[in-house]
Amino acid sequence: MTTTPVRIAVPNKGSLAGPSTEMMREAGYRQRGSGARDLVLRDPDNNVEFFYLRPRDIAVYVGSGKVDVGITGRDLLLDSGASAHELLSLGFGGSTFRFAARPGTAADVADFAGLRVATSYAGLLETYFGERGVDASVIRLDGAVETAVQLGVADVIADVVETGTTLRQAGLEIVGEPILHSEAVLISRGDGERPPAVEQLLRRLNGVLVARGYVMMDYDIRAERVEEASALTPGLESPTVSPLHREGWVAVRAMVPRADAQRIMDDLWELGARAILVTDILACRI
Ligand SMILES: Nc1ncnc2c1ncn2[C@@H]1O[C@H](COP(=O)(O)OP(=O)(O)OP(=O)(O)O)[C@@H](O)[C@H]1O
Numbered sequence: 001m002t003t004t005p006v007r008i009a010v011p012n013k014g015s016l017a018g019p020s021t022e023m024m025r026e027a028g029y030r031q032r033g034s035g036a037r038d039l040v041l042r043d044p045d046n047n048v049e050f051f052y053l054r055p056r057d058i059a060v061y062v063g064s065g066k067v068d069v070g071i072t073g074r075d076l077l078l079d080s081g082a083s084a085h086e087l088l089s090l091g092f093g094g095s096t097f098r099f100a101a102r103p104g105t106a107a108d109v110a111d112f113a114g115l116r117v118a119t120s121y122a123g124l125l126e127t128y129f130g131e132r133g134v135d136a137s138v139i140r141l142d143g144a145v146e147t148a149v150q151l152g153v154a155d156v157i158a159d160v161v162e163t164g165t166t167l168r169q170a171g172l173e174i175v176g177e178p179i180l181h182s183e184a185v186l187i188s189r190g191d192g193e194r195p196p197a198v199e200q201l202l203r204r205l206n207g208v209l210v211a212r213g214y215v216m217m218d219y220d221i222r223a224e225r226v227e228e229a230s231a232l233t234p235g236l237e238s239p240t241v242s243p244l245h246r247e248g249w250v251a252v253r254a255m256v257p258r259a260d261a262q263r264i265m266d267d268l269w270e271l272g273a274r275a276i277l278v279t280d281i282l283a284c285r286i
């Protein structure tokens with residue numbers, strides 16, 4: 001039985017576009033080639049259809065129910081006010097959303113009363129000010145908002161900060177705490193039962209996240225130290241322990257977080273483990 005293809009929206013431009021396509025490809029889906037400008041791409045083998053859209057618009061399409069799921073930034077989702085919610089954090093496109101101003105303008109959001117705040121995330125900012133009762137005016141701009149202060153259109157800006165280079169170059173400094181920590185997220189509309197192709201997408205993307213975040217670790221150790229070693233490498237369920245031909249020794253295999261691999265190898269070595277090997281996980285279903 002053939003069912004209607006599931007519609008997936010992927011950013012067509014900007015910071016999230018490349019990593020999103022790369023992640024979908026790693027999850028085994030067909031994607032447009034680099035430089036290709038297709039706006040729609042069918043992947044009949046997986047019963048899905050990809051729509052390449054502006055990340056800012058993706059929440060609107062998903063919220064309308066015309067597209068089943070999509071990738072966008074958490075900040076863009078909140079800014080849109082669309083009735084869509086996060087299904088999965090995707091581990092790329094990380095940024096903070098922050099206020100900045102010339103030194104001496106304001107020490108904190110509480111000092112913003114009567115000031116003009118420029119942003120291309122007006123929805124997000126109006127909600128933020130509304131919730132805190134801040135009486136500042138929001139100036140809606142499309143981009144390059146850092147320049148608004150220099151040109152006298154605004155006193156403060158609220159914008160995406162990744163490295164902080166753009167702010168510094170514009171002679172601005174951060175004011176107050178981050179408004180939001182953002183990253184790329186998979187979003188959908190309903191809470192109801194999900195179509196099988198969406199469940200499959202979620203399993204595959206989770207698999208990619210685990211393959212990126214974990215490595216496989218193998219080592220040999222004397223049997224009497226295996227409990228201590230297992231405490232260092234508990235794996236997801238529990239480590240695999242196999243007998244070795246050499247009496248009194250066992251081989252252990254477990255997944256460990258990629259970021260901790262070197263420290264764990266040092267600790268295992270101290271315990272007497274030898275032949276410690278680390279290998280990449282190409283793909284997985286957990
Ligand atoms: N350095 C960055 N600059 C802008 N957005 C970033 C950055 N790093 C991550 N992001 C995220 O990317 C999303 C914005 O993507 P969008 O395509 O709208 O803008 P962009 O990457 O600035 O591209 P452009 O301005 O060229 O259209 C947001 O979710 C934002 O948090």
Ligand SMILES: O=P(O)(O)OC[C@H]1O[C@H](OP(=O)(O)OP(=O)(O)O)[C@H](O)[C@@H]1O
Binds near residue numbers: 142144
């Ligand atoms: O902290 P940084 O590493 O400097 O990155 C953040 C800057 O990058 C983005 O600008 P972009 O180049 O997308 O231009 P835009 O403002 O016109 O969207 C964003 O709007 C900030 O200006």
Ligand SMILES: [Mg+2]
Binds near residue numbers: 143
């Ligand atoms: Mg931008």
